[in-house]
Amino acid sequence: MINATFDASWLVITLFVVDLVVRIAAIIIVPRNRRPTAAMAWLLAIYFIPFVGVFLFLLIGNPRLPRKRRRKQAAINEYIHDTSASLEFGTLRPNAPQWFRALVQLNRNLGAMPIAGDNAATLIADYQQSLDAMAEAIRQATRYVHVEFYILQSDDSTDNFFRALEEAAARGVVVRVLLDHWANRGKPRYRETVRRLDAMGAHWHLMLPVQPLRGRYQRPDLRNHRKLLVIDGDVAYMGSQNVTDSSYNLRKNIRRGLHWVDLMVRVEGPVVASINAVFLSDWYSETDETLADEIDLFSVTSGPGDLDCQIVPSGPGFDFQNNLKLFLGLLFAAKERIIIVSPYFVPDEALLLAITTACQRGVHVELFVSEEGDQAMVYHAQRSYYEALLRAGVVIWMYRKPFILHSKSVTIDDEVAVIGSSNMDMRSFGLNLEVSMLVRGEEFVRDMRAVEGHYRGLSRQLTIEEWRRQPLRSTILDNLARLTSALQ
Secondary structure, three states, X not given: OHHHHHHHHHHHHHHHHHHHHHHHHHXXXXXXXXOHHHHHHHHXXXXXXXXXXXXXXXXXXXXXXXXXXXXXXXXXXXXXXXXHOOOOOOOOOOOOOHHHHHHHHHHHHHHOOOEEEEEEEEEEOOHHHHHHHHHHHHOOOOOXXXXXXXXXXXOOOOXXXXXXXXHHHHOOOEEXXXXXXXXXXOOOOHHHHHHHHHHHOOEEEEEOOOEHHHOEOOOOOOEEOXXXXXXXXOEEEEEOOOEOOOOOOOHXXXXXXXXXXXXXXXXXXXXXXXXXXXXXXXXXXXXXXXXOOOOOOOXXXXXXXXXXXXXXXXXXXXXXXXXXXXXXHHHHHOOOEEEEEOOOEEXXXXXXXXXXXXXXXXXXXEEEEEOOOOOXXXXXXXXXXXXXXXXXXXXXXEEOOOEEEOOXXXXXXXXXXXXXXXXXXXXXXXXXXXEEEEEEOHHHHHHHHHHHHHHHHOEEEEOHHHHHOOOHHHHHHHHHHHHHOOOO
């Protein structure tokens, strides 16, 4: 009896010492090079649920890619910057405001890509139309087709796209395909998709694979969220849409009748070289193949338009949050109007401050989100910011269910816009590889305004009075989700 008591006492003492060491170590390790909100969220998780908190921190506590991958990205950036420094990328539009030139320089310093003039950009807001338009562009390919999508699935909606790839491969066109590992593996149609890629002879690879037995591992929720297509270096597509049915072929979505609404842009001109550079960078990162002997990285093709465009890649392979800095620069520069379309809107302190400050400066700000949520945690975290936004004067439009507004864009005044794959949330800023395109040109912004007007007609406005009537349980869920969103 005495020995049992003695052993139990030592067990208690050991657990106490271990717990104390873990808490002290957490204070030293967790906050280092981490935003205060994220550090505080991790410390709270470790202190209140120590075993679970420590396990999660070890699993997903590092928001950066492995060092080898980051070194690759740094080498790519240096090569792109040096190679393009002396090249001409079309004629830029005159009279660019100083803030725009400074923002272009910021993007150049962080993401390496140059600004290019003489580009044409055509918006495609219809889901099936964009899939078919990409298929027709692939059918014009003579040298290569580069496909990079977060989700890539062969189904009835995308059959035309895949048939176009098969036809291109059959006539000797090189087809290279990148698809995200986590977003596709184990999902509907995955096996059919890769079998179809193999059968056509496509060169395909998984992006950011989590395969520890093969020596390929990083934080499992770091994702390559980019969506782009390049044909022969002459034409490119990019935006928010994946290559899949608008229901994503998920039973829960089909049961709820959910369909995704997206926005893609067809691009022609010198900026296509930068979009291709993003693909070639990701290809090199996954395969160690440079393709330099086969493809001239900055073989510039003159475009039929007059738009100034700059590609801004971002993600955990970069030292800074390139897309967040781009958005902040735009928000602080706006003088009259800001319209944001972001299905997942979970801002950090800087972004929330920039938006509310814009309202206080007299800038008209609108935010488009979905009435229905497809991801519960993000949906509730997003809702936790609505009151502050409404009080500041932001007009919030809720795209009516059962549709998920998945487009991602920002328009500033009447001359500048951004379109791409990046949401305005902490995941897109810190954990996802994204690609955005900065555009200067009144004609493009007019086209964007037409799309925004279409969205507005299919949305309802959220008022502060309606928001105040929400039940207590919703407030609790929203606030809890807001805390977990900072675990980065």
